[in-house]
Amino acid sequence: MFPVDATPLIPQKAPFVLVDELVFADDTSARSSFTIPEDHVLLEGGYLSAGGLLENIAQTSAAHAGYIARASGQPVRPGFIGAVKDFEVFALPQQGSVLTTEIRIENQIFDVTVITGKVYQDNQVLATCEMKIFIPADND
Numbered sequence: 009m010f011p012v013d014a015t016p017l018i019p020q021k022a023p024f025v026l027v028d029e030l031v032f033a034d035d036t037s038a039r040s041s042f043t044i045p046e047d048h049v050l051l052e053g054g055y056l057s058a059g060g061l062l063e064n065i066a067q068t069s070a071a072h073a074g075y076i077a078r079a080s081g082q083p084v085r086p087g088f089i090g091a092v093k094d095f096e097v098f099a100l101p102q103q104g105s106v107l108t109t110e111i112r113i114e115n116q117i118f119d120v121t122v123i124t125g126k127v128y129q130d131n132q133v134l135a136t137c138e139m140k141i142f143i144p145a146d147n148d
Contacts (some may be wrong), residue, residue, distance in 0.1 A: 014040060018067050019086040023049045025039030027109070030071045037112045038072035040064075046103045055100040056107075061135040062095060067123035068109040069141055073121075085088040087143040090120060095137040101129050119143055 011029035018027065031040040042064060044051070050060035066089055074084040101107060110130045115122040120142050127135040 011113070012075070014067075014071040014074075016108045017078065017084060017118050018070040019084065020067060020070070021108050023047075024063075026050070027067045030075055031108070033072050035113075037075070037110065038068055038075070039111075040068040040071055040109045042109070044101060044103050044107065046080075048103070056103070058095075058097045058135070062092065062096060062099070062137065063125050064107060064109050064127055065111060065123075065135070065137060065139060065147050066141065068125065069111045069121070069139065071135065072111060072131065073090055073115075073143060078125060085143055087121075087141045088147075090140040090142045093138040093140075095133075095135070097135045099134050101134060102118050105129050107134070113132045114138070119145055131139065 012032045014027040014030045018103050027040040027042050029041045031041050044056050050057045066100055077084050111123045111125045113123055124138050
C-alpha cells in the first residue's frame with residue numbers, strides 16, 4: 009500500500025509542491041518523502057529555505073488529511089496554516105537532498121488540527137515545529 013504518490017492528496021500544485029510520496033499514514037501520524045529538485049522555487053543559493061521546510065511540514069499534514077479523506081470516500085479539501093509555534097531550523101538541506109518528514113496529530117477540535125512536525129535528512133533533524141491547521145468543513 010505505501011508509498012503512495014502524494015500529488016493527488018494535496019491541494020498544492022507545481023512548482024510549489026514539497027512532498028513526493030506519503031510513506032506511511034495512520035489515524036494520528038504520517039511520514040513523507042521529498043527529493044529537492046535543483047530548480048525548486050524555494051531554493052536560496054542551492055539550499056531549501058526555512059520557509060520551504062515549514063511548507064514541507066504543512067504539506068505532509070495535508071497529504072495525511074488527503075489520505076484519510078480519500079480512505080473514507082471524501083474529497084481532498086484545502087487547509088490553511090492558522091499558527092506556527094516553536095519553529096526551529098537546525099540546518100538547511102541542499103538541492104538533491106532527500107527529506108523525510110514526520111507529523112503527529114496532537115489535538116483536533118472541530119476544524120482545527122494541532123500537529124507537531126519534524127523534518128529529517130539522513131536521521132539528522134533539520135527543523136521542528138507545532139502547527140495549527142484549519143480545514144474548513146465542506147458545506148456543499
